[in-house]
Amino acid sequence: MDKSPPLSMAPAEGVPLYQQVANELIAAIRAGTYPVGSLLPTENELCDRFAVSRYTVREALRQLTKLGLVSRRQGSGTQVAAAAPAPAYSQSMRSLSELFQYAQETVYTIDRVDRVTADEELAFVLGGRPGRAWLRLEGVRRGRDGRPICRTLVYVHPDYAAIEAEVRGHHGPIYQLIEARCGVTVREVRQEIAAEPMGREVAERLGQKPGACALRIVRRYVGDNDKPVEVSINHHPAEGFSYTMRLKREELG
Amino acid sequence: MDKSPPLSMAPAEGVPLYQQVANELIAAIRAGTYPVGSLLPTENELCDRFAVSRYTVREALRQLTKLGLVSRRQGSGTQVAAAAPAPAYSQSMRSLSELFQYAQETVYTIDRVDRVTADEELAFVLGGRPGRAWLRLEGVRRGRDGRPICRTLVYVHPDYAAIEAEVRGHHGPIYQLIEARCGVTVREVRQEIAAEPMGREVAERLGQKPGACALRIVRRYVGDNDKPVEVSINHHPAEGFSYTMRLKREELG
DNA sequence: TCGTAAAATATGTCCGGACAAATTTTCCAC
DNA sequence: GTGGAAAATTTGTCCGGACATATTTTACGA
Structure with missing residues (x-):
C-alpha cells in the first residue's frame, strides 16, 4: 500500500518541498493511483510517507486544491475532484x-x-x-x-x-x-x-x-x-x- | 500612525481571526488608507497591531493576494495592487x-x-x-x-x-x-x-x-x-x- | 437489528520558533 | 558624489505543537 515513494530531495534543487510533494501527488492522480472520487491518504499519512511536516503537506494540498484537483473536508478527508488541472484559457473582465x-x-x-x-x-x-x-x-x-x-x-x-x-x-x-x-x-x-x-x-x-x-x-x-x-x-x-x-x-x- | 485599531474579537463570532484581519485590511485599502502602489505595514507590524501570530497575518495577506488586492515580494514588502477586488466576470474553457x-x-x-x-x-x-x-x-x-x-x-x-x-x-x-x-x-x-x-x-x-x-x-x-x-x-x-x-x-x- | 451517544479520526485554526532567500539600507573607500 | 560590500530588514519555507470543529466509526441499549 505504498503508493508514493518517499521524497528524494536531490532531483529538484531549489524547488520548495511542498511543491515537490504536490508534484508527486499530481502525478499519482494523473496516473490513476487515486481515481476521481476516491480519498487521498490523510495528512498524517502523507507526513509519514514523505517525511515532512504537516505544514508542508498542507501547503502541497493547498496547491492541489487551487488547481481544482481535490476538495478538502474537515473530519472527512481529501477527495480527488478531477484528474487534470482546471480550465486552461480564460477571459476576464471587471465589469x-x-x-x-x-x-x-x-x-x-x-x-x-x-x-x-x-x-x-x-x-x-x-x-x-x-x-x-x-x-x-x-x-x-x-x-x-x-x-x-x-x-x-x-x-x-x-x-x-x-x-x-x-x-x-x-x-x-x-x-x-x-x-x-x-x-x-x-x-x-x-x-x-x-x-x-x-x-x-x-x-x-x-x-x-x-x-x-x-x-x-x-x-x-x-x-x-x-x-x-x-x-x-x-x-x-x-x-x-x-x-x-x-x-x-x-x-x- | 495607528491606521487600524487592534482587532476586537467580539463582533465576529465564528469568523476565523485571519479573515477578520483580512476584512480590516480590505476596508482600509478601500478607504484609501493605503493607496494603490503604497506598502502595507510589514508582517511584524501587523502582528503587533492586531496582536496575532505571524501565521495569522500571513493567512490574512494570502486572502488579499488571492483577491488581487496586493502583491508580495520577499525582502521588499506587501504592495497594494488594486483598490477593489479582481475581475468580476469570466469565461473559461479547458481547451x-x-x-x-x-x-x-x-x-x-x-x-x-x-x-x-x-x-x-x-x-x-x-x-x-x-x-x-x-x-x-x-x-x-x-x-x-x-x-x-x-x-x-x-x-x-x-x-x-x-x-x-x-x-x-x-x-x-x-x-x-x-x-x-x-x-x-x-x-x-x-x-x-x-x-x-x-x-x-x-x-x-x-x-x-x-x-x-x-x-x-x-x-x-x-x-x-x-x-x-x-x-x-x-x-x-x-x-x-x-x-x-x-x-x-x-x-x- | 436499529437508533443514539460516545469515541475516534481528519482537517481547520492558531501559536511560537528557526532558517533561507530576496530586497533595501547603511557604511566605507575612492 | 559614486560604487560596492556588508548589515539589516522583509517575506518565504519549514518545523513542532496545541486546540477546535466537522465527520466517521464504534459501542451500547432497547
Whole structure:
C-alpha cells in the first residue's frame, strides 16, 4: 500500500518541498493511483510517507486544491475532484460594461418604452413563460458623428419592470439599474453573436437598406437559479463594427 | 500612525481571526488608507497591531493576494495592487477547441496548401512583417449533411511552416500541431467577430450568392512575447450559425 | 437489528520558533 | 558624489505543537 515513494530531495534543487510533494501527488492522480472520487491518504499519512511536516503537506494540498484537483473536508478527508488541472484559457473582465465594446464616446437614445406580452415565440427567445408582460425599451446608440451604430431592444423581466420610471434618466447599462433597484445579482451573461440581413425596421433605424448585413448580438442576463433578468437584442451595421475578445492561457501554479 | 485599531474579537463570532484581519485590511485599502502602489505595514507590524501570530497575518495577506488586492515580494514588502477586488466576470474553457462551436460532427477538407508572401496589407492583418512567406491552408468545413458551414483560410507563421508536410494528415486544430511540432505554446488567442457581405470566392465555396451575409471570425493565436503563431480567417453563412459565449460572475473568497 | 451517544479520526485554526532567500539600507573607500 | 560590500530588514519555507470543529466509526441499549 505504498503508493508514493518517499521524497528524494536531490532531483529538484531549489524547488520548495511542498511543491515537490504536490508534484508527486499530481502525478499519482494523473496516473490513476487515486481515481476521481476516491480519498487521498490523510495528512498524517502523507507526513509519514514523505517525511515532512504537516505544514508542508498542507501547503502541497493547498496547491492541489487551487488547481481544482481535490476538495478538502474537515473530519472527512481529501477527495480527488478531477484528474487534470482546471480550465486552461480564460477571459476576464471587471465589469460587464466591457462587453459593449464601443471604442469611442457614444450617445444612447431611448425611442420607446412600453410593455409587451410575450407570446410563445417571444417567450422562447426571452427565456420566460408566455403571457407575461415584459418591460421593453427600444433605442439607438450613436457615435460622436451622429451615425447610428447600434439598434437595441431591451426586455426586462416582468418581476423587475418597476424600473420603468427610472430608465429614461439612467445613463448606465440597464442590468445595473435592475441590480441596484431590485436587489438582484446578475450571475451570468450569455451572449450570442450572429450575422443576418436587416429587416426593414432595423434597417430604417440604422440608416441602411433592408437586406444589408448586420451583426446581431443577443445578451441574456440571468440571476440566481438561472432566472432571466434582462435580454437585449442588438443590431450593428456590418460596416465599421466588429466584436473582439482575448483569451489568455492560465499558467499552472 | 495607528491606521487600524487592534482587532476586537467580539463582533465576529465564528469568523476565523485571519479573515477578520483580512476584512480590516480590505476596508482600509478601500478607504484609501493605503493607496494603490503604497506598502502595507510589514508582517511584524501587523502582528503587533492586531496582536496575532505571524501565521495569522500571513493567512490574512494570502486572502488579499488571492483577491488581487496586493502583491508580495520577499525582502521588499506587501504592495497594494488594486483598490477593489479582481475581475468580476469570466469565461473559461479547458481547451481552445471549445472556441470552434460546431454543435455536430463536421468534416474539414483542405483544398489547397501553399506559401504566400505577405505584402504590406496582408502583413498588417497577420501581424507580421511584409515580405515573409507564410504557409497558407485553404479549406471548407461541412456538416453531416454535406452542407458547407465554414470556409477557412489559415496562415501559419513562416517560422513554423515546417508543419506543411503533416497538415493534410492532421485531424485536430492547426495550432495544436504547431505546438506539438515546433515546441511553441499559444499564450493567447485574439478573436474578432464581424458581419460582412460575402465576396465572390467565399460565396462560391459556401454555396451562396455573392453579397449574402456572413459571420467572419478572425482568430490570432500568439505565443511568447506576442509573437504571432497562426491566423485563421473563417466565414460562416449567416443562416444557421451563431457564436455563443457565457460569462459567469466570480464569487469573492 | 436499529437508533443514539460516545469515541475516534481528519482537517481547520492558531501559536511560537528557526532558517533561507530576496530586497533595501547603511557604511566605507575612492 | 559614486560604487560596492556588508548589515539589516522583509517575506518565504519549514518545523513542532496545541486546540477546535466537522465527520466517521464504534459501542451500547432497547
